Amino acid sequence: xxxxxxxxNVPFSETVIELFIRLCGISAIIFVFGIFFFVFxxxxxxxxxxxxxxxxxxxxxxxxxxxxxxxxxxxxLILGTFSVTALAMLLAVPFGLGAxxxxxxxxxxxxxxxxxIIIELLAAIPSVVWGFIxxxxxxxxxxxxxxxxxxxxxxxxxxxxxxxxxPIIVSIAEDALKAVPDSYREAxxxxxxxxxxxxxxxxxxAAKNGLLAAVLLGAARSIGETMAVLMATGHSVNxxxxxxxxxxxLTATIAAELGEVARGSEHYQVLFIIGILLFTIxxxxxxxxxxxxxxxxxx
Amino acid sequence: MQKANIAVFTTRDVIAPxxxxxxxxxNKKTFLTFIVLLSAFGCAPSDDATGxxxxxxxxxxxxxxxxxxxxxxxxxxxxxxxxxxTASVEVSGGGSGTGxxxxxxxxxxxxxxxxxxxxxxLEQATKNTGKVPREFIVGYDALAVYVxxxxxxxxxxxxxxxxxxxxxxxxxxxxxxxxxHAACPSDKIIRISRQSNSGTYFYFREALLGKxxxxxxxxxxxxxxxxxxxxxxxxxxxIGYSGMGYATAHVKxxxxxxxxxxxxxxxxxxxxxxxxxxIARPLYMYSLGEPTGEVKIYLDWLLSPVGQKxxxxxxxxxxxxxxxx
Numbered sequence: 047x048x049x050x051x052x053x054x055n056v057p058f059s060e061t062v063i064e065l066f067i068r069l070c071g072i073s074a075i076i077f078v079f080g081i082f083f084f085v086f087x088x089x090x091x092x093x094x095x096x097x098x099x100x101x102x103x104x105x106x107x108x109x110x111x112x113x114x115x116x117x118x119x120x121x122x123l124i125l126g127t128f129s130v131t132a133l134a135m136l137l138a139v140p141f142g143l144g145a146x147x148x149x150x151x152x153x154x155x156x157x158x159x160x161x162x163i164i165i166e167l168l169a170a171i172p173s174v175v176w177g178f179i180x181x182x183x184x185x186x187x188x189x190x191x192x193x194x195x196x197x198x199x200x201x202x203x204x205x206x207x208x209x210x211x212x213p214i215i216v217s218i219a220e221d222a223l224k225a226v227p228d229s230y231r232e233a234x235x236x237x238x239x240x241x242x243x244x245x246x247x248x249x250x251x252a253a254k255n256g257l258l259a260a261v262l263l264g265a266a267r268s269i270g271e272t273m274a275v276l277m278a279t280g281h282s283v284n285x286x287x288x289x290x291x292x293x294x295x296l297t298a299t300i301a302a303e304l305g306e307v308a309r310g311s312e313h314y315q316v317l318f319i320i321g322i323l324l325f326t327i328x329x330x331x332x333x334x335x336x337x338x339x340x341x342x343x344x345x
Numbered sequence: 346m347q348k349a350n351i352a353v354f355t356t357r358d359v360i361a362p363x364x365x366x367x368x369x370x371x372n373k374k375t376f377l378t379f380i381v382l383l384s385a386f387g388c389a390p391s392d393d394a395t396g397x398x399x400x401x402x403x404x405x406x407x408x409x410x411x412x413x414x415x416x417x418x419x420x421x422x423x424x425x426x427x428x429x430x431t432a433s434v435e436v437s438g439g440g441s442g443t444g445x446x447x448x449x450x451x452x453x454x455x456x457x458x459x460x461x462x463x464x465x466x467l468e469q470a471t472k473n474t475g476k477v478p479r480e481f482i483v484g485y486d487a488l489a490v491y492v493x494x495x496x497x498x499x500x501x502x503x504x505x506x507x508x509x510x511x512x513x514x515x516x517x518x519x520x521x522x523x524x525x526h527a528a529c530p531s532d533k534i535i536r537i538s539r540q541s542n543s544g545t546y547f548y549f550r551e552a553l554l555g556k557x558x559x560x561x562x563x564x565x566x567x568x569x570x571x572x573x574x575x576x577x578x579x580x581x582x583x584i585g586y587s588g589m590g591y592a593t594a595h596v597k598x599x600x601x602x603x604x605x606x607x608x609x610x611x612x613x614x615x616x617x618x619x620x621x622x623x624i625a626r627p628l629y630m631y632s633l634g635e636p637t638g639e640v641k642i643y644l645d646w647l648l649s650p651v652g653q654k655x656x657x658x659x660x661x662x663x664x665x666x667x668x669x670x
Binding site (some may be wrong): 112122137 | 565
């Protein structure tokens, strides 16, 4: 009797759970397409009717509110986004991977737990706080250290982005290294490899997929970040000449201007077209990452 | 949600191109009518702008005009919901000219104007309605030019500011202004500006360059009046503009002259009130004839300390304030 009841209940609850999980999976797809549709719909009118796409992509002149001659060129903004992300990755990847190797291979278990908590704490700091640190503390520091006219620069933004993406890189890379079976390490050590040789010759090649994923997720975090770069980079339409140039990113432009723009106006639609551009960039980055990982797997 | 809607409608009017503003004004009107309906417990606003009370029904005061003032006018209207049970205020934008035109036609109780009414408009209104429009100054819109305290510069003229900020401007270095700025070794003038669709940006650009010329690219377009002052505090090479009320002890405000030969005036309340400080303008409201009834009560409330607190809260200069520098 009891057994029969149980037998009748289990398939039912399983069906419910299965349905729920299925819905969760489908909803992710629906949301992505829904968002894309919304962004595209808001920008489409001007994208296909009036916007000079060549000028949009290649002109550095961003004058969305000029009274005499409106110009919508995002070239400086695209360069800004790419340069600040690249510099951030240059700073974050060595630190992130180094920290991950240290935590995974050299730490005592007790120290490891402390480190992980601290690193996770770093990830919990809201980006507006990083932005404020950039606006005040880092601004002064860069002026003093580099004798720069102003510290709100690409370097400032990159340091903030690096600090924000390091926790992501560390925790994912550390997981990837931990996933390498101990038998690999033992075998290498049995063959007489030093600790460094074990890491360099055995662990890194074995964990390369996970490490690449860590780096790409860190980069994605940097490209998508808005508030910190809005505050720390100077938010200036300017073609970057070096780390001490003040720049503006695509995301920060949307954040700063969308709040006060007339709904449905050209400017409003252009901001959504920038959204489409960001969507495309992220898609391409992800696609390349996928292809690279597949390539590595086959090799 | 309603709050957010109001913010969107108000700011959009400030920046909307002329062909849009009519439509937007209509939107806003509809929305505010909705608010009025809510606050009046389902009572429809009357179409005639009489401003006289009917028993049991709140009077709707119609208020139209300047886009610069539309935020302020709506903040007042919102606050007034909690003040008066016998009247509510319906605000719409469209521009100072629209407000005055409505006043001439007698379709509004109060017109908002960020400029003074023109003699011809005054004459038309008097002729058309039989009443002489009465002028009220309800606050001021004033911008200060800020630099770092270590900057030896104490004063600047509007043409100099135009050459610093304008497209193809000729002033790029502090030494070109005739000063030796020791705290700024690079000698570069770092232009601090605002995001290009803020009302402050619009007013400053027009005050410096008129309507035909744009600001040069490469300025640091900060997000918010407070950030401007915060960055200048820490950046010896910087120059920037922001509302007068945002001054702190760690920045310096420059005296400003209309032309290079003209006298320089400090951005203080007295000079704003005297109309000698050049980057400030009074904000006007006009009623048809001497205001009476609910319109008079509303205008008296606007000009009272409570109403003027709202002026200060929105970053404008109140008529008489104790807190501002």
